[in-house]
Amino acid sequence: MNKYEIMFIVKPDLEEAEIKKTAETMKKVLTDKGAKVTEEKAMGQKDLAYEMKKYKTGFYFLYTIENGKNAIDEFARVAKINENIIRHLIVKVDE
Numbered sequence: 032m033n034k035y036e037i038m039f040i041v042k043p044d045l046e047e048a049e050i051k052k053t054a055e056t057m058k059k060v061l062t063d064k065g066a067k068v069t070e071e072k073a074m075g076q077k078d079l080a081y082e083m084k085k086y087k088t089g090f091y092f093l094y095t096i097e098n099g100k101n102a103i104d105e106f107a108r109v110a111k112i113n114e115n116i117i118r119h120l121i122v123k124v125d126e
Contacts, residue, residue: 032097034069034126037061039110039119040089043076053115054092060109061094064102070095083117095124 041053058068074091083089096102103121110119 033100034124035096035098035103036122036124037094037096037103037106037119038122039092040079040083040117041092042115042117043086043088043090045115049115050090053113057092057106057110057113057116058094060106061096061098061102064098064105066096066098066102068094068096079117086117089117 039057041050045053054073058071061068070093072093074093076088076090078088079086107119107121110116
């Protein structure tokens with residue numbers, strides 16, 4: 032089974048409840064497509080290396096999942112259209 036790490040950054044100007052809701056929505060996208068979330072970390076608000084979409088900070092989240100390709104493709108699609116997400120990155124973990 033393939034393992035992936037997914038990191039995404041949520042806008043810092045949202046209320047705490049909205050930030051958590053965005054993270055849960057993205058987790059639900061993965062689980063609805065059959066992914067197993069083995070680890071999830073809310074890494075808190077951090078400075079960005081450079082300004083993105085006029086933001087200098089963001090809330091970082093990291094998910095480690097086991098899955099096939101379908102959940103990854105759907106996550107990437109939803110992350111691109113979700114206006115609360117500044118940036119996302121999906122990396123396949125070698126075993």
